[in-house]
Each structure stands twice: as structure tokens, then as C-alpha cells.
Amino acid sequence: xxxxxxxxxxxxxxxxxxxxxxxxxxxxxxxxxxxxxxxxxxxxxxxxxxxxxxxxxxxxxxxxxxxxxxxxxxxxxxxxxxxxxxxxxxxxxxxxxxxxxxxxxxxxxxxxxxxxxxxxxxxxxxxxxxxxxxxxxxxxxxxxxxxxxxxxxxxxxxxxxxxxxxxxxxxxxxxxxxxxxxxxxxxxxxxxxxxxxxxxxxxxxxxxxxxxxxxxxxxxxxxxxxxxxxxxxxxxxxxxxxxxxxxxxxxxxxxxxxxxxxxxxxxxxxxxxxxxxxxxxxxxxxxxxxxxxxxxxxxxxxxxxxxxxxxxxxxxxxxxxxxxxxxxxxxxxxxxxxxxxxxxxxxxxxxxxxxxxxxxxxxxxxxxxxxxxxxxxxxxxxxxxxxxxxxxxxxxxxxxxxxxxxxxxxxxxxxxxxxxxxxxxxxxxxxxxxxxxxxxxxxxxxxxxxxxxxxxxxxxxxxxxxxxxxxxxxxxxxxxxxxxxxxxxxxxxxxxxxxxxxxxxxxxxxxxxxxxxxxxxxxxxxxxxxxxxxxxxxxxxxxxxxxxxxxxxxx
Ligand SMILES: *[C@@H]1O[C@H](CO)[C@@H](O)[C@H](O)[C@H]1NC(C)=O
Ligand SMILES: *[C@@H]1O[C@H](CO)[C@@H](O)[C@H](O)[C@H]1NC(C)=O
Ligand SMILES: *[C@@H]1O[C@H](CO)[C@@H](O)[C@H](O)[C@H]1NC(C)=O
Numbered sequence: 001x002x003x004x005x006x007x008x009x010x011x012x013x014x015x016x017x018x019x020x021x022x023x024x025x026x027x028x029x030x031x032x033x034x035x036x037x038x039x040x041x042x043x044x045x046x047x048x049x050x051x052x053x054x055x056x057x058x059x060x061x062x063x064x065x066x067x068x069x070x071x072x073x074x075x076x077x078x079x080x081x082x083x084x085x086x087x088x089x090x091x092x093x094x095x096x097x098x099x100x101x102x103x104x105x106x107x108x109x110x111x112x113x114x115x116x117x118x119x120x121x122x123x124x125x126x127x128x129x130x131x132x133x134x135x136x137x138x139x140x141x142x143x144x145x146x147x148x149x150x151x152x153x154x155x156x157x158x159x160x161x162x163x164x165x166x167x168x169x170x171x172x173x174x175x176x177x178x179x180x181x182x183x184x185x186x187x188x189x190x191x192x193x194x195x196x197x198x199x200x201x202x203x204x205x206x207x208x209x210x211x212x213x214x215x216x217x218x219x220x221x222x223x224x225x226x227x228x229x230x231x232x233x234x235x236x237x238x239x240x241x242x243x244x245x246x247x248x249x250x251x252x253x254x255x256x257x258x259x260x261x262x263x264x265x266x267x268x269x270x271x272x273x274x275x276x277x278x279x280x281x282x283x284x285x286x287x288x289x290x291x292x293x294x295x296x297x298x299x300x301x302x303x304x305x306x307x308x309x310x311x312x313x314x315x316x317x318x319x320x321x322x323x324x325x326x327x328x329x330x331x332x333x334x335x336x337x338x339x340x341x342x343x344x345x346x347x348x349x350x351x352x353x354x355x356x357x358x359x360x361x362x363x364x365x366x367x368x369x370x371x372x373x374x375x376x377x378x379x380x381x382x383x384x385x386x387x388x389x390x391x392x393x394x395x396x397x398x399x400x401x402x403x404x405x406x407x408x409x410x411x412x413x414x415x416x417x418x419x420x421x422x423x424x425x426x427x428x429x430x431x432x433x434x435x436x437x438x439x440x441x442x443x444x445x446x447x448x449x450x451x452x453x454x455x456x457x458x459x460x461x462x463x464x465x466x467x468x469x470x471x472x473x474x475x476x477x478x479x480x481x482x483x484x485x486x487x488x489x490x491x492x493x494x495x496x497x498x499x500x501x502x503x504x505x506x507x508x509x510x511x512x513x514x515x516x517x518x519x520x521x522x523x524x525x526x527x528x529x530x531x532x533x534x535x536x537x538x539x540x541x542x543x544x545x546x547x548x549x550x551x552x553x554x555x
Pocket of ligand 1 (some may be wrong): 203
């Protein structure tokens with residue numbers, strides 16, 4: 001169902017103009033850097049990104065100093081009149097002891113400055129910082145300004161982090177040509193762009209780590225005649241053209257697939273809810289099998305609603321994926337908890353039928369306790385392991401966990417095992433039915449057979465998604481046009497199939513609804529009969545777990 005949802009939503013980024021990137025505002029005055037300490041620069045840029053990732057609280061009101069990375073330390077938003085205090089930067093400090101640096105926020109929300117250029121000095125003297133050349137300072141200052149408008153951290157994805165570090169070493173810290181006008185080398189969050197002569201167009205391979213980008217295609221960036229990178233007319237910010245990396249047809253294809261999911265899940269939720277109401281309304285059907293159905297339906301309904309939220313609120317909006325809010329990550333975990341419990345309740349259905357037919361004697365209330373533990377309890381253990389392990393690897397938690405991770409097996413492993421067990425149970429049930437019941441043809445065994453048949457149809461149906469997953473075609477291949485819609489329909493209409501087979505096609509339910517319908521009809525037709533009709537309903541014999549027992553005794 002959801003494990004393989006690698007949706008290529010990032011396409012939309014391009015249209016939204018989120019790939020906008022800024023570069024040096026005074027590009028022509030790019031400095032010659034002969035003595036750049038590349039290691040220091042790398043540390044500083046990394047520290048900048050860590051600062052941006054961790055210090056997210058922005059200053060509110062005029063009287064607060066904004067969060068800032070000054071080249072050495074990360075300063076949190078601080079109210080005016082207060083003194084902020086941080087440790088010396090480990091990468092730049094030569095001091096033996098652990099020292100602290102302080103900085104005062106002045107009235108009006110301005111950080112106090114000291115030193116000649118008002119930057120990088122603070123009261124860092126205690127730290128005995130490494131010497132930075134004037135050129136290094138300028139390069140750093142320019143780069144930090146450049147980084148400011150990149151939306152995602154290059155450290156969010158390991159491939160992009162590698163590219164960024166390579167870029168710092170090979171491009172950003174090196175001088176451009178001296179004899180002509182050129183656009184300076186730059187990093188836009190995804191790719192590293194070489195310094196380029198004015199009037200030229202530079203090409204880079206599309207980054208492979210961006211979902212939906214076709215490897216083998218090229219992105220380009222235009223260096224204008226005046227030696228500045230092309231500005232996007234809508235935003236006035238520099239812009240790398242990645243639109244060539246994606247396929248517009250592909251984008252609308254993904255959109256259609258998402259619509260299938262939303263439609264399928266919505267229909268399933270409606271069908272399941274109606275079924276649940278029916279089960280609760282007709283109290284005469286109170287028995288273990290129906291209780292299991294109810295739990296299965298509840299887990300289906302919650303899971304499908306969460307999928308609808310996912311498809312309508314999350315993957316349609318790249319900003320949501322990028323900001324990677326905690327709520328969005330929790331949604332991923334919850335969806336998969338209820339998905340697991342779904343499969344566990346399906347397992348309980350099979351287990352119950354098996355116990356009933358093969359083992360014959362069942363302590364109904366005791367077995368129900370075990371089903372609750374299996375159906376709602378065991379998924380908690382699995383999901384806790386999964387969320388715990390996966391959340392401890394930052395590169396596995398980007399984009400609301402949308403990408404498949406190397407820990408996905410923690411979820412899919414147990415599901416496959418229990419599906420297999422369920423299948424074995426059902427084969428055994430069929431064996432018992434065929435050998436023992438061939439001669440018997442009472443209505444009760446007929447009913448049991450129907451229950452078995454419903455479950456028998458459902459198990460492979462629910463497993464189908466796992467059966468076809470290994471055959472998932474490469475993105476962009478022609479087979480995908482067949483595979484994806486089928487996969488979407490199989491996943492999203494499962495709830496509908498379950499409610500049809502367990503409720504709407506259930507002979508008992510049909511009979512009860514018919515009876516109720518006739519009663520209501522009679523009541524309307526003859527007013528004096530009203531009391532009689534109501535009494536009939538309420539005095540109808542209710543026999544908890546009666547039906548199943550009857551089935552077994554008939555066996
Ligand atoms: C950037 O420049 C270096 C050295 O001049 C060269 O080896 C590399 O291929 C260039 N990269 C691109 C993408 O043009
Ligand atoms: C972009 O800059 C130009 C000139 O500086 C200005 O005329 C134009 O209004 C700006 N556009 C936007 C969207 O800011
Ligand atoms: C990006 O490149 C494509 C293909 O060359 C071109 O059609 C499109 O106009 C470019 N976009 C912008 C904003 O220049």
C-alpha cells in the first residue's frame with residue numbers, strides 16, 4: 001500500500017518557482033582567493049546549515065535580535081537587553097579549554113557589534129580563533145548571503161551533501177577567470193555550477209537524488225551578457241532551469257494516479273462506515289466474528305482517512321514536504337500503524353475461522369482478548385521499532401519520510417509473514433471443509449462456507465499489493481502506465497471490497513435489512529401496527545456468539 005509511495009511531487013517545485021536561488025549580489029566583484037582555507041570554509045558552511053536547521057525560531061516583534069550565523073557561532077533569537085551565550089566553535093577554536101562567547105542584544109533588536117568590520121569578531125578573543133584572511137571573510141560573507149535563499153538544506157539528502165562539499169572544494173573556494181566577465185560558481189541547493197563566461201549557458205546532469213528527475217537529462221543555467229546569472233522574471237532571483245529534467249506528461253500522470261487514490265479511499269470510507277453502522281444497529285448479529293469485523297473496519301476507516309489526508313494535504317504541496325513538520329512525520333507513522341493493524345485484524349479473521357473449524361472448541365471471550373492484543377497491540381511494537389530506528393537517521397526522515405527507506409522491511413516483513421500464515425490457515429480450512437463437509441448441506445454450513453469464501457477472496461486481494469510490488473517497473477518506463485493505476489486501485493479500493501464481502505454480500509445482513517425494511521414499510525402502511533412492529537424488533541432473540549456456535553456444531 002504505502003511503502004512504495006515515492007511520488008514525484010517535487011516536480012511541482014519547478015512550477016512554483018521554489019528552485020529559486022540567489023547568488024552573489026555583487027557578482028562582478030568576486031574576490032580572488034589564493035589562500036582560502038577550504039577545510040575551514042567547509043566547516044563554516046556546514047555550521048551555517050546546522051544553525052539554520054536547528055534555530056528555527058524567528059524573531060517576533062521589533063525588540064528581538066534575529067537568529068544569526070556570524071561565520072563562527074549560531075545565535076538564537078534573543079530579546080533586547082539580554083546577553084546570549086554560546087560555546088566556542090570547535091572547528092575554529094585553538095583554545096585548549098572550553099570557553100564561551102557572549103553577545104548582547106541591544107534595544108531595537110540589533111546585535112551589538114565590535115571589531116573593525118563589525119563582523120566575526122564578537123568577543124571571540126577567548127576562543128583564539130584560526131586566522132581568516134580578508135579574502136576568506138569576503139568569500140564566506142558572499143556565500144552565506146547566497147545560501148540564505150536556498151530552501152532546502154543540502155545536508156537533507158546525503159547525495160546532495162556530497163555534491164555540496166565537492167562544490168565547496170572545487171568551485172566555491174576557487175577564483176573564477178580574471179581576464180573576462182563571468183558569472184561566479186554557485187551552489188543552488190541541488191547542483192554545483194561552474195564559473196561561466198558572460199553570455200554562455202552551462203549544463204549539469206539532473207541530480208539523481210531528486211525524485212522525478214530523469215537521470216541522463218541536463219539542467220541549465222544562463223549567464224547573462226552582464227556577467228550575472230539569469231533572474232527569474234517573477235521573483236527577481238537567480239534561477240536554474242530544471243524544467244528539462246522532468247516530463248510534463250509524467251507530472252499529469254502522477255496527478256491522475258493521486259486522484260485514483262483519493263477517490264478509492266473516499267469510496268472505501270463511505271462503504272466501511274455504512275457497514276459499521278449496520279453492524280452496530282442490528283444487535284442480533286452480536287458475535288465474535290462480527291466483533292472482529294467491526295475492529296477490522298475501524299482500522300480500515302482510520303487508515304483510509306489518514307491516507308486521504310496524506311494525498312490531499314501533504315504530497316500535493318511540496319512546501320509541506322520540505323518543511324517536514326513534526327505533524328507530517330507523525331501522520332506517516334500513524335498511517336502505517338493503522339495499516340499494520342489492518343493486516344493484523346485480517347489475520348485475526350483467518351485465525352478465528354481456523355480455530356472455529358479445525359480446533360472446534362473456542363472460549364469466545366478469552367480468544368477475543370488475544371485478538372485485541374494481536375490487532376491493536378502488536379502493531380504498536382512494530383511501529384515503535386520502525387519509527388525509533390528510522391527517526392535516528394536524519395537522512396531517512398526528510399520529506400515527511402515519503403521516500404522508501406532501508407528500514408521499510410521492519411514494516412513489510414511482519415505483514416508478509418502474517419499474510420502467509422493467514423494463507424496457510426485458509427488452505428487448511430478449505431481442506432477441512434472439503435473432506436468433512438462434502439455430504440452436509442445444512443443452511444448453517446452454507447453460511448460458514450460463505451464466510452470462508454469471503455475471507456478466502458480477501459486474503460490474496462490484500463496480499464496482491466505485496467505480490468506486485470517486486471515487479472514495480474522503472475519510473476518512466478511504458479509499463480508504469482499500466483502498473484501505477486492498478487497498484488493505486490488495488491490499494492485504495494481494498495476497504496470497499498472488505499465491506500462488500502463482509503457486510504453487503506453477507507446473507508445474514510441482507511436478511512436483516514430486508515426484514516427491517518418490511519417492518520418499516522408495514523408500519524407506514526398501517527399506523528396501528530407501529531407498536532407491534534417495534535415490539536417485534538426489540539424482542540427478537542439476541543444470541544451472542546450463537547451463530548458461530550451453530551456453525552461449529554453443524555460441522
Ligand atoms: C567545471 O569545471 C571543471 C574544471 O574546469 C571541469 O572539470 C568540470 O567538468 C566542469 N563541470 C561542469 C559541470 O561543467
Ligand atoms: C524586478 O526588478 C525590476 C528592476 O529592478 C523591477 O522593475 C521589477 O518590478 C521587479 N519585479 C519584481 C517581481 O519584484
Ligand atoms: C527553461 O528551459 C525550457 C527548455 O529549454 C524553456 O522552454 C523555458 O522557457 C525555460 N524557463 C525559463 C523560465 O526560462
